[in-house]
Amino acid sequence: MNKLAVITGGTKGIGKALVEKFASEGFDILTCSRKEADLESLKSTIYKLNKNVAVSTCVADLSAKSGRDALLKNYASLNRTADVLINNAGVFVLGQIHNEPEGVLENQIQTNLMSAYDISRGVVPGMIAKKKGTIFNICSTASIIPYVTGGSYCISKFALLGMTKVLREEMKEHNIRVTAVLPGATLTASWEGVDLPQERFMKPEDIANSIYGIYSLSDQTVVEELLLRPQLGDI
Ligand code: NAP
Numbered sequence: 001m002n003k004l005a006v007i008t009g010g011t012k013g014i015g016k017a018l019v020e021k022f023a024s025e026g027f028d029i030l031t032c033s034r035k036e037a038d039l040e041s042l043k044s045t046i047y048k049l050n051k052n053v054a055v056s057t058c059v060a061d062l063s064a065k066s067g068r069d070a071l072l073k074n075y076a077s078l079n080r081t082a083d084v085l086i087n088n089a090g091v092f093v094l095g096q097i098h099n100e101p102e103g104v105l106e107n108q109i110q111t112n113l114m115s116a117y118d119i120s121r122g123v124v125p126g127m128i129a130k131k132k133g134t135i136f137n138i139c140s141t142a143s144i145i146p147y148v149t150g151g152s153y154c155i156s157k158f159a160l161l162g163m164t165k166v167l168r169e170e171m172k173e174h175n176i177r178v179t180a181v182l183p184g185a186t187l188t189a190s191w192e193g194v195d196l197p198q199e200r201f202m203k204p205e206d207i208a209n210s211i212y213g214i215y216s217l218s219d220q221t222v223v224e225e226l227l228l229r230p231q232l233g234d235i
Contacts, residue, residue, distance in 0.1 A: 002028045002053055006075060006082040008062060008119060009089030011038035013188030014138060017204035018086055019046065021212050023053045030078065032060040032071050032089070062089050062115035063107060072122035081126035081133070084215060087116035088138045090156075092190050097151035105152040112156035117163060124176070133176045134215055137164040141184040141227070141234060168224055177222040179214060183207050184229040202230050 005022040009015040010031030019029050023046045033039055039057035046055045058074040061067035075082070090112040095104050116137050127133030142154045143161035161180050168178040185191070187201035207228060214223045 002026055003083040004028045004030065004078070004080050005084040005086065006030045006119075006123060007084075007086040007088055008071070008115060009033055010057075011035065011042050013190065014183070014186060014204045014207050015086075015088040016042065017208035018088060018211060019055075020049060021205070021208040022084065023050050023055065025212065026050070026053060027084070028054040028056075030056045030058070030071075030075055030082075032058040032062065032067075032074075034059065034061050062119075063091075063111040065114075065118070068115055068118040068122075071119060075122065081130050082123050083132070084134045084136070085120065085123045085127075086136045086138065086211070087119055088136075089115055090138065092150060092153050094149055095152060096148060097155075100152065105155060108152050108156040109159070112153070113159045113163065116160055120167060124171070127176050128174045131175045132219070135167065135171070135176065135178045136181055136211055136214075137161075137167075137179070139164065139180045139182045141182055141229065143180070143182055144227075145234070165224075168222070175219065177219070179211075179223050180225045181207070181211060182225060182227045185235040196235065200230055200232055200235055202228060 005027040007015055007018050010019040011033040019031055023029055036059050043055050058071050060070045091108060093104050093108060137160055139161045140157040142150060143157040147154055164178060164180040171178050185201050186204055186207055187198060188204055
């Protein structure tokens with residue numbers, strides 16, 4: 001039987017590159033997003049890429065507890081344990097702490113932090129029972145650097161890195177590897193409208209290939225943090 005990768009937010013950007021990479025390596029996939037049409041289109045892309053893998057999708061808004069529950073219900077219905085969980089779904093909202101509208105922080109905490117918290121809590125028990133599994137949380141350079149144009153985003157990503165560090169310690173004795181991935185600027189829909197040359201960004205495929213490489217190391221090795229930046233530096 002194929003291995004199973006659960007990847008949140010798999011229809012665009014880094015998540016889509018991850019789905020394509022793991023599917024091309026023979027993993028069955030469970031993914032989600034808020035748009036059914038995008039999920040259907042992803043399914044046909046993956047079918048063309050590798051007919052020997054199964055792709056399960058779920059329309060779910062992970063900024064809401066109900067959406068997170070819907071994804072976990074879908075996962076439970078597969079009656080399998082994920083070999084890999086990648087908490088990727090996230091949003092970036094431009095803004096500053098001192099003057100952004102109310103709710104900007106709450107929305108990003110729900111989407112960027114609580115989704116990873118709840119989905120991990122749903123998936124980890126099966127991994128513990130198997131004494132095997134790998135979890136990647138897609139943090140950001142905004143997890144270690146204060147960006148004045150994304151204050152609440154930074155808060156959510158600093159918190160996600162903190163959660164990842166704690167989960168890493170909790171999971172040690174259970175033989176489950178936990179990795180924080182900290183990409184800098186990567187060319188995805190998140191950057192729509194920004195007028196900069198493509199060379200200033202990393203490619204989503206580079207993030208996906210790096211993550212797959214880390215996954216492929218022996219069970220004796222965990223990469224606790226992976227920091228990736230555009231060759232020309234931060235934007
Ligand atoms: P993206 O291109 O905007 O794609 C985000 C994916 O997540 C899409 O599939 C999107 O689908 C889904 N998603 C967003 N909000 C969701 C929600 N509430 N519920 C369910 N699915 C949701 O983003 P990206 O740039 O690839 O970013 C992916 C991750 O990398 C994020 O955590 C981001 O913070 C992080 N990151 C990105 C960069 C960068 O420069 N791009 C740098 C550092 C870290 P729908 O919108 O259809 O729901």
